[in-house]
Amino acid sequence: MYNKVVVIGSLNYDVCLKLERLPEEGETNFADSVEYCSGGKGANQAVQAAKLGLPVYMAGCIGEDASGDFLKKTVEGYGVRTDYLKRVPGNSGMSVAQSLYDGGIRASVVRGANDCVTRADIDALGDVIDSETIVVFQLEIPLDTIIYAIDECRKKNAYIILNGAPAAALPEETLKKLDLFIVNEVEASFYGNTQIDSEETAVREILKMSKRLGTAIIFTLGKAGSVVCAGQKTQFVPSRKVQAVESTGAGDSFIGGLCYGIVKQMDLFEAGRFATCCSARTVCKTGGQPAMPTLEEVMEIYRGENG
Ligand SMILES: Nc1ncnc2c1ncn2[C@@H]1O[C@H](COP(=O)(O)OP(=O)(O)O)[C@@H](O)[C@H]1O
Ligand SMILES: [Mg+2]
Structure with missing residues (x-):
């Protein structure tokens, strides 16, 4: 039924500082280390779907800066196709996080190139979106473009997933x-x-929301698990008990996993259980994209309970 994934969304160059304490007003202090990561909800979801072996296109915008090169190369390295990634003048999307050892975190995001995704870019996708395509959106690109794109994808009878985040x-x-x-x-x-x-x-x-909207819905509840509602039926899917080290990308990994389940024609409850295994592996490693599991790694724990 569905044979490929198109993610229309954000890519961010993430800078993460590790430090003992936040600087005071007017103070400059030393951080202990810095990590540079390829991130953004769109790119993360695309990478998880690609790591599971699905054909994936990432549509969006990167800047004409060095981080744009890095973002493009990184997602391509995970097997994501970038034919519809557009370069625009200015900076790529970026986030800077200050992460404390007690787990506290503060972050700011620059929208940058992510703010440049237009209706024309959606039109340019042409035939890559058809009735056998899963299209995945988040809310880190302009809302006007997303609203337009959802209309267009509906006309083409694609399977439309919206991650309403932020x-x-x-x-x-x-x-x-x-x-x-x-x-x-x-x-x-x-x-x-x-x-x-x-x-x-x-x-x-x-159930209330699903009746109102007439669509399937999933609420993820962090380490508790998730609730899946489809066709007026609701099921709680508990998370897998693992030694979690960091929750970065848990939700994005879940969505990549759902795409896999839908392509493999699992019902949404089963797809939710598969996605739960993807997230469980992701939270066991630090970072977003590098922490996301391959199909083989997911299967090690998915098979455990599902034959
Ligand atoms: N500590 C954890 N241990 C195991 N699974 C987890 C943990 N945290 C999150 N997950 C899994 O990841 C899914 C998504 O996490 P959640 O925090 O709800 O998403 P988001 O990253 O969007 O905030 C959850 O439904 C759960 O299955
Ligand atoms: Mg969470």
Whole structure:
């Protein structure tokens, strides 16, 4: 039914400083180390799908700077096709994080080139999106472009996944055109307009939201697991018990895993269990894209419980 994935979204050059304490106002202090990573929700989701062996295209914008070269090369190294990645004047998207040893983290994101994805770029995708394509969106590129692109993908009868992150107000008609809406518990609280912080509240709210929108929905609940709602049925999928070291990219890995499940014609509940295994492996290593598992690595734990 579905044989490839097109991710329309963001790529960010992530700079992560490790330090003992944050500098005071007016102070410059030393950080202990720095890591440079290829990130952005779009790129992360594309990389996870590619690491699982799916054909994946990443559509979006990078700047004409050195980090643009790095982002393009890195995702290509994971097997993501970049035919529809456009270079624009100025800087690539970027994030700078200050990460403390006690787990505290502060980060700022520069939208940069991610803000340059236009309706014309969607039109330029042409026939690469068809009724056998899964198209994946997040909300780190202009909302106007996303709303337009969802309309276009609906006309082509593609399978449309929207990861509503970071949370932003979207027209109800747009949400109604999705095949799958996926958000974490913080975003779910925003879209549901009520606090969602437990399995109980998640199960109650997801069914309401799903009835209202007429689409399948998944709420991910961090290390508790996730709730999947499809065809008026709701199932809680507990997370896999693992020695987690860092949760970067957990949600993005989950979405890459869902794409795999959908291509393999699993129902959404089964796809959710597969995706849970992808995330479980991702949180056991530091970093986003480098931590994401290959199909073989996922299968080691997925087979354990699913024959
Ligand atoms: N500490 C953990 N141990 C095992 N699995 C985890 C852990 N944290 C997250 N996960 C898995 O990753 C999925 C997505 O994580 P979540 O934090 O909800 O997403 P996001 O990264 O978007 O905030 C969860 O549904 C769960 O299956
Ligand atoms: Mg989370």
